Amino acid sequence: xxxxxxxxxxxxxxxxxxxxxxxxxxxxxxxxxxxxxxxxxxxxxxxxxxxxxxxxxxxxxxxxxxxxxxxxxxxxxxxxxxxxxxxxxxxxxxxxxxxxxxxxxxxxxxxxxxxxxxxxxxxxxxxxxxxxxxxxxxxxxxxxxxxxxxxxxxxxxxxxxxxxxxxxxxxxxxxxxxxxxxxxxxxxxxxxxxxxxxxxxxxxxxxxxxxxxxxxxxxxxxxxxxxxxxxxxxxxxxxxxxxxxxxxxxxxxxxxxxxxxxxxxxxxxxxxxxxxxxxxxxxxxxx
Amino acid sequence: xxxxxxxxxxxxxxxxxxxxxxxxxxxxxxxxxxxxxxxxxxxxxxxxxxxxxxxxxxxxxxxxxxxxxxxxxxxxxxxxxxxxxxxxxxxxxxxxxxxxxxxxxxxxxxxxxxxxxxxxxxxxxxxxxxxxxxxxxxxxxxxxxxxxxxxxxxxxxxxxxxxxxxxxxxxxxxxxxxxxxxxxxxxxxxxxxxxxxxxxxxxxxxxxxxxxxxxxxxxxxxxxxxxxxxxxxxxxxxxxxxxxxxxxxxxxxxxxxxxxxxxxxx
Amino acid sequence: xxxxxxxxxxxxxxxxxxxxxxxxxxxxxxxxxxxxxxxxxxxxxxxxxxxxxxxxxxxxxxxxxxxxxxxxxxxxxxxxxxxxxxxxxxxxxxxxxxxxxxxxxxxxxxxxxxxxxxxxxxxxxxxxxxxxxxxxxxxxxxxxxxxxxxxxxxxxxxxxxxxxxxxxxxxxxxxxxxxxxxxxxxxxxxxxxxxxxxxxxxxxxxxxxxxxxxxxxxxxxxxxxxxxxxxxxxxxxxxxxxxxxxxxxxxxxxxxxxxxxxxxxxxxxxxxxxxxxxxxxxxxxxxxxxxxxxxxxxxxxxxxxxxxxxxxxxxxxxxxxxxxxxxxxxxxxxxxxxxxxxxxxxxxxxxxxxxxxxxxxxxxxxxxxxxxxxxxxxxxxxxxxxxxxxxxxxx
Numbered sequence: 001x002x003x004x005x006x007x008x009x010x011x012x013x014x015x016x017x018x019x020x021x022x023x024x025x026x027x028x029x030x031x032x033x034x035x036x037x038x039x040x041x042x043x044x045x046x047x048x049x050x051x052x053x054x055x056x057x058x059x060x061x062x063x064x065x066x067x068x069x070x071x072x073x074x075x076x077x078x079x080x081x082x083x084x085x086x087x088x089x090x091x092x093x094x095x096x097x098x099x100x101x102x103x104x105x106x107x108x109x110x111x112x113x114x115x116x117x118x119x120x121x122x123x124x125x126x127x128x129x130x131x132x133x134x135x136x137x138x139x140x141x142x143x144x145x146x147x148x149x150x151x152x153x154x155x156x157x158x159x160x161x162x163x164x165x166x167x168x169x170x171x172x173x174x175x176x177x178x179x180x181x182x183x184x185x186x187x188x189x190x191x192x193x194x195x196x197x198x199x200x201x202x203x204x205x206x207x208x209x210x211x212x213x214x215x216x217x218x219x220x221x222x223x224x225x226x227x228x229x230x231x232x233x234x235x236x237x238x239x240x241x242x243x244x245x246x247x248x249x250x251x252x253x254x255x256x257x258x259x260x261x262x263x264x265x266x267x268x269x270x271x272x273x274x275x276x277x278x279x280x281x282x283x284x285x286x287x
Numbered sequence: 288x289x290x291x292x293x294x295x296x297x298x299x300x301x302x303x304x305x306x307x308x309x310x311x312x313x314x315x316x317x318x319x320x321x322x323x324x325x326x327x328x329x330x331x332x333x334x335x336x337x338x339x340x341x342x343x344x345x346x347x348x349x350x351x352x353x354x355x356x357x358x359x360x361x362x363x364x365x366x367x368x369x370x371x372x373x374x375x376x377x378x379x380x381x382x383x384x385x386x387x388x389x390x391x392x393x394x395x396x397x398x399x400x401x402x403x404x405x406x407x408x409x410x411x412x413x414x415x416x417x418x419x420x421x422x423x424x425x426x427x428x429x430x431x432x433x434x435x436x437x438x439x440x441x442x443x444x445x446x447x448x449x450x451x452x453x454x455x456x457x458x459x460x461x462x463x464x465x466x467x468x469x470x471x472x473x474x475x476x477x478x479x480x481x482x483x484x485x486x487x488x489x490x491x492x493x494x495x496x497x498x499x500x501x502x503x504x505x506x507x508x509x510x511x512x513x514x515x516x517x518x519x520x521x522x523x524x525x526x527x528x529x530x531x532x533x534x535x536x537x538x539x540x541x542x543x544x545x546x547x548x549x550x551x552x553x
Numbered sequence: 554x555x556x557x558x559x560x561x562x563x564x565x566x567x568x569x570x571x572x573x574x575x576x577x578x579x580x581x582x583x584x585x586x587x588x589x590x591x592x593x594x595x596x597x598x599x600x601x602x603x604x605x606x607x608x609x610x611x612x613x614x615x616x617x618x619x620x621x622x623x624x625x626x627x628x629x630x631x632x633x634x635x636x637x638x639x640x641x642x643x644x645x646x647x648x649x650x651x652x653x654x655x656x657x658x659x660x661x662x663x664x665x666x667x668x669x670x671x672x673x674x675x676x677x678x679x680x681x682x683x684x685x686x687x688x689x690x691x692x693x694x695x696x697x698x699x700x701x702x703x704x705x706x707x708x709x710x711x712x713x714x715x716x717x718x719x720x721x722x723x724x725x726x727x728x729x730x731x732x733x734x735x736x737x738x739x740x741x742x743x744x745x746x747x748x749x750x751x752x753x754x755x756x757x758x759x760x761x762x763x764x765x766x767x768x769x770x771x772x773x774x775x776x777x778x779x780x781x782x783x784x785x786x787x788x789x790x791x792x793x794x795x796x797x798x799x800x801x802x803x804x805x806x807x808x809x810x811x812x813x814x815x816x817x818x819x820x821x822x823x824x825x826x827x828x829x830x831x832x833x834x835x836x837x838x839x840x841x842x843x844x845x846x847x848x849x850x851x852x853x854x855x856x857x858x859x860x861x862x863x864x865x866x867x868x869x870x871x872x873x874x875x876x877x878x879x880x881x882x883x884x885x886x887x888x889x890x891x892x893x894x895x896x897x898x899x900x901x902x903x904x905x906x907x908x909x910x911x912x913x914x915x916x917x918x919x920x921x922x923x924x925x926x927x928x929x930x931x932x933x934x935x936x937x938x939x940x941x942x943x944x945x946x947x948x
Contacts, residue, residue: 007381008381008384008385010378011377011378011379011380011381011384012378012384013378014374014375014377014378015374015375015378015379015390016378017371017374017375018371018372018374018375018378018394018434018438019375019390019393019394021371021430021431021434022393022394022397022431022434022435023393025409025412025427025428025430025431026393026396026397026405026408026431027393028412029405029408029409029411029412030404030408032408032411032412032415033404033407033408033411036411036415045414046414084304084307084308084311085308087300087301087304087305088301088304088305088308090301091301091302091304091305105539106309106312107312108539109535109536109539110312110313110316112488112492112535112538112539113316113531113532113535114491114492114508114509114512114528114531114535115492115494115509116494116509116512116513116516117319117512117524117527117528117531117532118315118316120319120512120516120524120528121315121316121318121319121528122315123516124315124318124319124322124525125314125315125318131318160311161311161312161315164308164311164312165312168308193297194297197297214399218399218400218401219401219402221401222401222402222403222404223401223403224403224495225494225495225513229513229516239401239403239495242403242407243403243498243499246407246410246499247498253411253414256407257407257411260403260404260407260408263401263403263404264400264404267399267400267401267404271399449636449638451634451635451636451638452638452640452641454603454605454625454632454634454638455632455634455638455639455640456640456651456655457604457605457624457625457626458603458604458605458625458626458630458631458632458700459626459631459651459652459655459699459700459703460626460652460655460656460703461626461651461655462624462626462655465655466626469651469655470640473642474640474641474642
C-alpha cells in the first residue's frame with residue numbers, strides 16, 4: 001500500500017497543472033485589472049502613469065446608472081426565471097421516467113443552440129416588421145406594429161429566455177430527489193396541498209433555488225450581448241459600458257478596469273449575501 | 288360532481304406554465320428555421336420556398352473560415368480542458384489533502400464570476416504581456432473558462448465512486464496503472480465524456496470572451512454572426528443558424544448513442 | 554500449504570487503536586473466523602492481511618514470507634468483499650477473467666480456467682451477463698470464482714453474506730463450506746454474526762476493542778467462555794456474581810446475593826481454583842436450565858432456586874421465560890417438550906423452580922463492570938453493542 005505522503009505527493013502533482021493554469025490565466029489577470037485601473041488612458045492603449053481618474057469617476061456617480069440598470073435587470077430576470085422554472089421543473093420531476101428524459105432534452109436543446117443565434121431569432125420575432133407584429137395585425141389585435149425591439153421589455157424577455165434552462169435544471173435535480181412521501185405525510189397530518197407546498201416542498205427545494213439564482217443572477221449582472229442586440233441604446237448596462245471602453249476608440253482601459261473591479265466587488269457582495277442567506281436557512285434546519 | 292381543488296389548480300397551473308415555457312423556448316427558433324427557406328430579403332412575410340441562402344452559405348469563405356476556427360478552438364480547448372479537469376479532479380479526490388479547500392476555491396471561482404470579467408482581464412493580460420491576439424489567445428481563454436466546468440462534472444462522477452472496486456482490482460493482482468486504466472477510468476468515463484461535451488458546447492457557444500481575446504482576422508462563428516448582424520447583412524444568417532440548430536439536434540440524438548457505445552467499448 | 558502467522562500487529566486510525574497487538578496463528582487449510590461486534594477491529598485485521606491497510610507495527614507471515622510490505626497486488630491472497638465489488642462495466646466472464654488477464658495469462662488458458670471456475674460456482678450459463686443483471690446470491694458466486702481463479706493461498710471473506718437475506722444466507726453458508734472442502738485452501742472469515750461463525754468455522758477468534766478475547770473451536774468458546782465478553786457475545790447467558798464460600802474436590806460453593814440481604818447458593822464445577830472469599834461470576838446458559846412449577850426431586854449434584862415468572866416470550870422452536878429471582882432476572886429457554894416436567898402451561902407471575910446440573914454452570918474469573926451492574930430487577934447490559942442479527946438467528 002502506498003504510504004500517505006507518497007500518495008498525497010501524487011495528488012499535488014495531478015492538481016498542479018490546472019492550478020498553475022488558473023493562477024496564470026485567471027488570478028493574475030485580475031491583478032492586472034487592478035493595476036490598469038490606476039493608469040492613464042491613451043487613444044489605443046494605456047500609459048504607465050499613475051492616475052486616479054478612473055476610480056474617481058467610478059465613485060462620483062458618473063457610472064451609477066449602468067450599475068443600477070444591471071442590478072435591476074438581474075433581479076427581474078432571476079425572479080421571472082424562478083416563477084416560470086419552478087412549475088416546469090416540478091412537472092418534469094413528477095413525470096414518469098419515460099417522459100422525463102424527453103422533457104429534459106426539450107429543455108436542454110435550446111441551451112445547446114448557439115446563444116447569438118437564439119438572440120437573433122428573437123430579433124426576427126420581435127422586430128417592427130417582424131413575425132409577432134405580423135401575426136398580431138393579421139388577427140386584428142393591433143393596427144400599428146408595436147415597438148418591442150430595442151426596448152427594456154425586449155431585453156427582459158430575451159434574458160429570461162436565455163437563462164430559463166439554468167434555473168430549471170438545478171431546480172429539477174433537487175425536486176427529483178425530493179421524497180414525495182413527505183407530502184403525503186403532511187397531507188396525512190392535515191395540511192392541504194397549498195400548505196404542504198409552502199411548508200414542505202418549497203423549503204426543501206431552497207437549495208435548488210439558490211443554485212439557480214447563482215447560475216442566473218451572476219451572469220445576468222455582466223450581460224453584454226442581449227442588451228446590445230435587442231436593447232434600447234439609451235439604457236446602457238455595465239457590460240456594455242465596459243466593452244465600449246475597451247473596444248471603441250478612443251479607448252479608456254483604466255475606466256474599463258475600474259468598472260470591471262466595481263462589478264467584481266458587486267458580485268462578491270451578492271455572493272456573500274447569498275451565502276449568509278443559505279447558511280441561515282440551513283441553521284433553521286431547512287434546505 | 289366536479290369540484291375545484293388546490294391539487295387540480297396546481298396541476299393545471301404547472302401544465303399551463305410548462306406549455307408557455309415550451310412555446311417561449313421554441314417559437315423563435317422555429318421562426319428562424321422557417322424563414323431560412325423564405326425567398327425574401329426582409330424577413331417579414333412568406334414569399335416562397337428557396338434554398339439560395341444555403342447555396343450562398345457554401346460559397347462564403349468568411350463563414351467557412353469562421354466555422355473551421357470554431358471547430359478548431361472547440362476541439363482543442365475540449366481536449367485540454369477535459370484533460371486538465373480530469374487531472375485536478377483526481378488530484379483533489381482525497382478530501383483530507385492539505386490545502387484542498389483553497390484549491391477548490393480557485394477551481395470554482397471562474398464559475399461564479401461573470402464571463403465578461405474573464406474576457407476583460409485576459410484582454411488586459413495579453414495587452415500587458417504585449418502578446419498578439421489571435422488563435423492562441425482565444426484557445427487559452429477557452430481552456431481557462433472550460434476547465435472548471437469540466438472538473439466539476441468529473442468530480443461529481445468521482446463523488447459516488449465505490450473505492451472497494453479499486454481494492455478489488457488490486458486484490459486480483461492489478462498494479463496501480465492497470466487498475467486506473469481498466470477499472471477507474473472506464474467507470475468515470477461517462478463523467479469525462481459529459482465534461483468534454485460540456486466544454487465543447489461552452490466553447491462553440493462563447494461570444495464575449497472570444498470577443499475580448501481574438502484579434503483581427505481570427506473570427507469564430509459567434510463573432511462572425513455578431514459582426515454580420517451589426518452590419519445588417521443578415522440574409523445568410525438564417526440559413527447558417529438553421530444548420531447550427533440542425534447540428535445541435537443531431538448531436539443531442541447521437542450523444543446518447545455515442546456515450547453508450549463508448550462506455551461499452553471499455 | 555502454509556500457515557499464517559500474525560505477530561504483534563497493531564493499527565491506529567488517528568490515535569484510535571483499531572487493532573491492538575494481535576498475535577495469531579492460522580493453520581493451513583483452516584476455516585478461521587474473526588468474530589466480534591462492529592468496531593472490534595476484525596475487518597481492519599482482515600484488510601491488513603489483504604494489504605489495504607498498513608499496520609502501525611507487527612508482521613504477517615504466510616509461510617516464511619513477511620507480506621506486510623507487499624502491495625495488495627503482490628500478495629498471494631484474494632478477498633470476497635462485503636458488497637461483492639464486482640466490476641459493473643464487465644460481464645461475469647470478464648470479472649472472473651480479470652485476475653488472469655492482468656497477469657497476462659494466455660487466452661486459451663484463461664478460457665479453460667474461467668469456465669472451470671464458473672462451473673464450480675454453478676454460474677456457467679450466466680457468463681455473458683452484467684453484474685446488475687444477476688441476483689445477490691449469484692453475485693456472491695461470481696465474487697468467489699473471481700477470487701479463487703487466482704489460486705490464492707488464502708481466501709479472505711469480509712462479511713460475505715451480510716447483504717443476503719436469511720434463507721439465502723443459510724444456503725450460501727453450506728455452499729461456502731463445500732467450496733472450502735473442494736479447494737482446500739485457508740479461508741479467513743470475518744463476521745459479526747455468531748451463529749454464522751459457529752456453524753462454519755474450524756476455529757474462531759472472538760475480538761473486542763482491537764484485541765483477541767478468546768480463540769478456539771466454536772464449541773469450546775460457547776461452552777467454556779474465558780471472559781464475560783465471550784460468554785455474552787456468543788449466544789445468550791445469565792451472569793450471576795457471588796462469593797466463594799467453599800471449595801471441594803469437584804465443585805465450588807458460591808453465595809449469591811439476591812438483594813434485601815437474601816442469598817441463594819450455587820454449586821459449580823470449576824476449571825480454575827478461586828480463593829475462598831473472592832468474588833467471581835457464573836455464566837449460566839438459558840438452555841441449560843430446567844423450569845417447573847412443581848418442586849422437582851433433585852440429585853445432590855443439582856442446583857435449585859425458586860423464582861417468579863416475569864415474562865414469557867414464545868419464540869416458535871422454544872419459549873423464553875424471564876424468571877425473577879430476587880434482584881436477578883434469569884432467562885430460561887425451554888423447548889416445547891413439556892411432557893418431561895409439566896402437564897400445564899406456565900403463566901405470568903407463577904412461582905417456578907429453576908434447576909440445573911453443577912457441570913452446566915461455568916465460572917469466569919472476572920466481575921461485570923460495576924457501573925453497568927443492573928439496577929434492582931433489571932438485567933445486566935454489557936458495554937458493547939449486541940450483534941443485531943443474533944436475536945433473529947435463534948428463532
